[in-house]
Amino acid sequence: MVPRGRPRDAGVEGRVLDAAMAEMRARGYDAISVDRVAERAGVAKTTIYRRWPSKAELVMAMIARLRGGVPFDPSDDPRHDLTELVTGIAATLEALPTTLVADLTAAAAREPRVGESVRALWAERHAAVTAVIAQAQTDGLLPGHADPRVVVDQLVGPLYYRLLITGEPIDPAYVRALVHSTLGPEQS
Amino acid sequence: MVPRGRPRDAGVEGRVLDAAMAEMRARGYDAISVDRVAERAGVAKTTIYRRWPSKAELVMAMIARLRGGVPFDPSDDPRHDLTELVTGIAATLEALPTTLVADLTAAAAREPRVGESVRALWAERHAAVTAVIAQAQTDGLLPGHADPRVVVDQLVGPLYYRLLITGEPIDPAYVRALVHSTLGPEQS
DNA sequence: TCCTTTTCGCTACTCCAGTCGCGTAAATCG
DNA sequence: CGATTTACGCGACTGGAGTAGCGAAAAGGA
Incomplete structure (x- = not known):
């Protein structure tokens, strides 16, 4: 052909x-x-x-x-896995100029095809986060009362929120605080 | 003069x-x-x-x-207060065309002065959310291990995230799920 | 070889954001 | 009153996104 x-x-x-x-x-x-x-x-x-x-x-x-494959093999420590995944997402976001992320967001809102591309770009990582959360719930490490999809939003949403809206920094301490606030205090 | x-x-x-x-x-x-x-x-x-x-x-x-004063008088039920505040923020966001919110976000990222204006627009409501959370913590209604500012991000960030990034709907059930996931299950 | 189809380069165009300079209108100061 | 200061309207301009039309180039098919 x-x-x-x-x-x-x-x-x-x-x-x-x-x-x-x-x-x-x-x-x-x-x-x-x-x-x-x-x-x-x-x-x-x-x-x-x-x-x-x-x-x-x-x-x-x-x-x-630019998007290379993001290798991720889940351990049996959800806290560690979540921290790593969220840190990776944050790092990717921070590596790009803020105005670029914002403009792509605007373009995604305007043109559905761009929106699809952007979502496809993140799908793999977000799926990984969802999986870790669901696993943590079935393992009883995380209270089962919350919808995993909501928890994902609460882990990833704040990154965009800080980056695009408040402009506050996203540092390792912040990522740890997010995971901490989600999973509860460390039990050692 | x-x-x-x-x-x-x-x-x-x-x-x-x-x-x-x-x-x-x-x-x-x-x-x-x-x-x-x-x-x-x-x-x-x-x-x-x-x-x-x-x-x-x-x-x-x-x-x-457009922004009228947003009357809010805290009750002694943080769950109710948070739900109301977050619902109000969500309603304001949803009342605007998504592309407008996205474009303003992009403009805010590009031009610091616009960013200031946008942040000022929300400051009142975000402060109210922070106050309710802090109060709930001192009252022991919310575990004290989390930074109130992080909790705010986890309540408000997902709204922007859904609106701008994933495009998923923000309905009353979602707001309830957010508060639910933050405060833990209803204790009646 | 000639015809058809698709790509490509090129020029020219529309529309919009934002800027500049000029002449003039409306106010205050002396 | 005249001089000064600021606001305004107007027209021309730059630069960028996106479009339209044309002629030429590169392929396949008859």
Whole structure:
């Protein structure tokens, strides 16, 4: 099933995403101009819009390329596992410029397809958190009265809240406090 | 202490904010064009920019005008108080178009002054939540091991998280589940 | 080889945010 | 009164997102 016409230049996608990444590192999200990306990649602006229908989707593709597999093997210590998972999510969020996260959030709210991409990006990790919580409940390490999905929200939601709304720092101590507040005090 | 030159036209502010509100209702945040707002208000665009340095701040002012005082008198039932406070916050968030909240968030991340305004908008309610939690702890109704500020984040953060990130619904049952998960099961 | 199909580069365009400079209107001060 | 100060309207401008149309290039098929 070979397509008919002129084939797409295989190098374009990589060159454009590289150029977009370089632009973002150099100037931040706002200043990513599709015109400049096109120029840097040696490609016409229209070619970019033929592949990615908006700047937001272009940036999404750029981010998605970064996402490596996140290895995680659950131990039998939910406290440790949760701390590790939440720390990983926090680290990923903090590694990106805040304005980028905020702009992607806005783009996700505006365009459902971007929203899907963003959610897909996190799905794996959030599922892992949910699984650890459910396991902790069946093991009796966590009171069973709460909906695991709510607990996930209470562990992950505050990260976004601090990052996007209050601007307060997200440090290891904060992550520990979150897990602490969720699981109750350490019992040694 | 009367200022020197030509006084500002007192009607301008109201007319512009009314026009902006009308534009937002008619078309949504994206489509609020400062040019159209200016035309609708019968005012030059430059006059708008003299008062509000960016479109985001203009919209902020528009929102701030909506915020009435939020009456709240604490009872001696923290569960009830928290439910009421969080429900109020959720209702306010849900009353606004999601894209508007997301765009304001992005604007807040980009421009510190907008961030200040947004935080000021919520300060009163968040302080009330913090106070209720602290009171519940001293009363022994809530385990004292958690930092009240963290608990606030865990009550309020999930609202933003659902609204902006996962897109899941925020209904009364969810708010109850949040409070429930925080305070522990009802003891009757 | 010629025809069709698809990609690509290019130019030109619309719309919007935000800025600048100018002429003028409305106030105060002397 | 005139001089000064500030607000305002107006028009022109920059730069960026996204679109439209055209001609040329690169493939496959007859």
